[in-house]
Structures are given as C-alpha cells and as structure tokens.
Amino acid sequence: MRISIAMATYNGAKYIHEQLQSFVDQTRQPDELIITDDCSTDDTESIVREFAKNAPFKVEFHRNEKNLGYCGNFNAALMKTSGDLVFLSDQDDVWFPEKIEYMTKIAESNSDALAVMNDAELTDGELNSVKLTKLGQMKSAGMGPERFVMGCCAVVRRELLDLCLPIPKAFKAHDNWIIAFADGLDAKVVNSKVLQYYRRHESNESQFIANRTSKVTRYHFFKHSIKTLAGSGNEQRYKLMEQKLVINRLNEILSKSSVKRRNQLEIMFREASNKLDHQRLRLNLRKKRLLTRGPLLMKLLVTGHYRYSRGILSFLRDMLG
Structure with missing residues (x-):
C-alpha cells in the first residue's frame, strides 16, 4: 500500500524541521511527502529543500504562484498526492515514531473506513506537554467523536479524495470538508491512541475550544457555545x-x-x-x-x-x- 503525506506550509521555519525529522523516524516511512507552500517569506523553502537532499523517501516542494489561503493550500497539496492512503500533516506538530505503521494497520483492518483518526497530546509552543489530549478535552466538554474533524490527526483513503477533491474555493477549512464526507458516509473510525504532539502557539489556525491547553469542562463548552450562538x-x-x-x-x-x-x-x-x-x-x-x-x-x-x-x-x- 502506497503512503503519502500532504503538508501545507506558510512561514513554518520555526518548527517545521522537527516535524520533518519525525517523518524520518517513522517505523514505516512514507513513500512520498508532498509539500505546497503558500508564498512563505521566511526560510521554510530552504529548510525543506535541504531536508529533501538526504530524505529516505521522495520529497516534493511546490511554491504557490499566489497565496491560496489555508484551505486552498491544503487542497493543492492533496491534489498532488498519489498514495492509496494519505496522511494530512500540519507544519508544526511532531509525530510519534509508530504513527504511520499503526494507522496503516487500523485502516487495513477497517476496509470500509474512508478516514481514520488518532488522538493527539496537547503541548505548548516549546513542545512541553500540558497533560491533556484532544479527545480527552472533547470528552470532558461533552462532545462526541462526531465533532472530531482535526485534519492533522487523519489518514484518508484515495477513494475519499476522489469523491471530495477539489475542495470548493469558498470553503474555509479543508478538514471540515473532507471529514464531512467521511461522516456523511458513516465511514470514519476514531482511534483513541495518542500518536502525535499537537503544538499550540500564537500562530495556530484552529481556535476550537477543545484545542485549549487548559482543562475544558461542560461549563466552558456551554459558555463558549452561547457566546458563539x-x-x-x-x-x-x-x-x-x-x-x-x-x-x-x-x-x-x-x-x-x-x-x-x-x-x-x-x-x-x-x-x-x-x-x-x-x-x-x-x-x-x-x-x-x-x-x-x-x-x-x-x-x-x-x-x-x-x-x-x-x-x-x-x-x-x-x-x-
């Protein structure tokens, strides 16, 4: 089974090397890493190109001609992948060494699943654990797995991408679009194993309440929901x-x-x-x-x-x- 990683980057020089190294450290390495960059103005491109020289797998770096935005950039990366299974990756996380091997086995044992998702340990910007996980936060807030749509924790089958790509330009979040199809087809598997660090810092795109680095309760979720509504x-x-x-x-x-x-x-x-x-x-x-x-x-x-x-x-x- 061919494995791809799709990563969308933008000014990720501060953290990206750690994530790239975590791909090398995998017990089952990917067959290809596809990176699309949204016109970064820092050293992201030079870091990736230097990494690619000695990477033990194929690395493609594509710089967008114009800024596509977060969702559009991920769409561009996903469109260029060729794997049977495609892992979505943020530029600032760190994967545990067994992530690809473990998730591939889960996908193989759930042949009807179009998307398989794992839990993630929340950390601060320096990768210090806050002793909380994404699924743990959701559970304590009273949310079920149907609300779990975090793309960086997902691996998806080619069949799903064939259905939902390209992502409409008007859509804000690539993972909401992709996982909506997996949920709608009753083809999402959520596994509770923690397989990566999810770094929280001032530049994170996601502001979802369960991504907070302090304990979330049902009261916090209710208060947040009322404020939003x-x-x-x-x-x-x-x-x-x-x-x-x-x-x-x-x-x-x-x-x-x-x-x-x-x-x-x-x-x-x-x-x-x-x-x-x-x-x-x-x-x-x-x-x-x-x-x-x-x-x-x-x-x-x-x-x-x-x-x-x-x-x-x-x-x-x-x-x-």
Missing part, C-alpha cells in the same frame, strides 16, 4: 453556504453512471438537503416577531428538527431572533 447571523449564513456546496458536490457525484457507495451517497444527500432546509427555515423564522416566532420554534424543537443543528443551543439562539 449569540453573535450575528453571519455564521449561520456561512453554514447555509457550506451545505449548498456539499449538496452541489453530491449532485455531481451521483450524476455519474458508475459510483461506489451510491446508497450511502444518496442517504448523505437526503440528510444534507434536510439540513439545508432546516437552516433556511431557522433564518426565516428569526425575522418574525417573538410572539409569532416562539410557538413555531417550539414546534420545531418538540418534533426533533433541531437534530439538524445543535439542539437546544440552536433553539435558544433562534429565540433571540
């Missing part, structure tokens, strides 16, 4: 756009005469369509007066419609108008 409707409108993009891609896939997993894709399409209808209805109801809006929202709640969003939290947000 009480904001403007921009986030809800973006979610609406996301669902439209997913549905458009599913339409493209299902229009082909020969498609693997057609039944699962059709189920995913129906669920995505229901979510889109739900989000549209929520936005329309928010425009109504509270006396009119309240009973209608209560009906949606008791009939289970809020399963397509975030349950009682989304209901409370809609009550605010």
